[in-house]
Amino acid sequence: MNTMKFEGQLGQFESQLALLSAALVQNNPNELVAASAELQSMLVRFSKELMPFAKGIQGNTRAQWRVKKIAVALSAVRQGLLRQSVQVERALVTLMPTSQNNTYAPSSGTYGRQPYGSAGRQSGEFRALSA
Numbered sequence: 505m506n507t508m509k510f511e512g513q514l515g516q517f518e519s520q521l522a523l524l525s526a527a528l529v530q531n532n533p534n535e536l537v538a539a540s541a542e543l544q545s546m547l548v549r550f551s552k553e554l555m556p557f558a559k560g561i562q563g564n565t566r567a568q569w570r571v572k573k574i575a576v577a578l579s580a581v582r583q584g585l586l587r588q589s590v591q592v593e594r595a596l597v598t599l600m601p602t603s604q605n606n607t608y609a610p611s612s613g614t615y616g617r618q619p620y621g622s623a624g625r626q627s628g629e630f631r632a633l634s635a
Contacts, residue, residue: 510557513550514570520546521577528584540585 520543527535561567 510561510567513546513553514567514574516546517543517550517574518570518577521574521581524581525577525584528581528588531588 520539524536524539524543527539561571
């Protein structure tokens with residue numbers, strides 16, 4: 505992979521990240537899905553082509569700076585997406601409370617002492633330990 509191709513791909517990543525950030529800020533789900541899918545496919549293609557160029561990037565401080573900038577932007581977009589998904593889940597729970605999926609068992613009931621919903625029944629052995 506030559507330097508021009510690498511620089512071009514970094515520019516494409518930066519522009520796609522800008523599109524994804526704009527879709528996240530505008531809260532447009534259609535653009536968000538399209539931009540994130542395109543960014544994901546770009547990253548998969550780039551990761552396959554990056555291995556031959558890995559040694560060359562060590563001497564190129566401008567390319568290193570751009571890659572770090574992209575990594576920071578990806579982290580910020582990821583946090584934004586996580587926050588938005590929490591808001592959507594909370595809205596769904598508010599609108600449709602029966603759709604809640606409890607991870608833990610209820611505190612009362614037949615198996616109130618067991619901390620997890622998937623835990624099996626106790627056999628009666630080792631209920632109390634003594635030293």
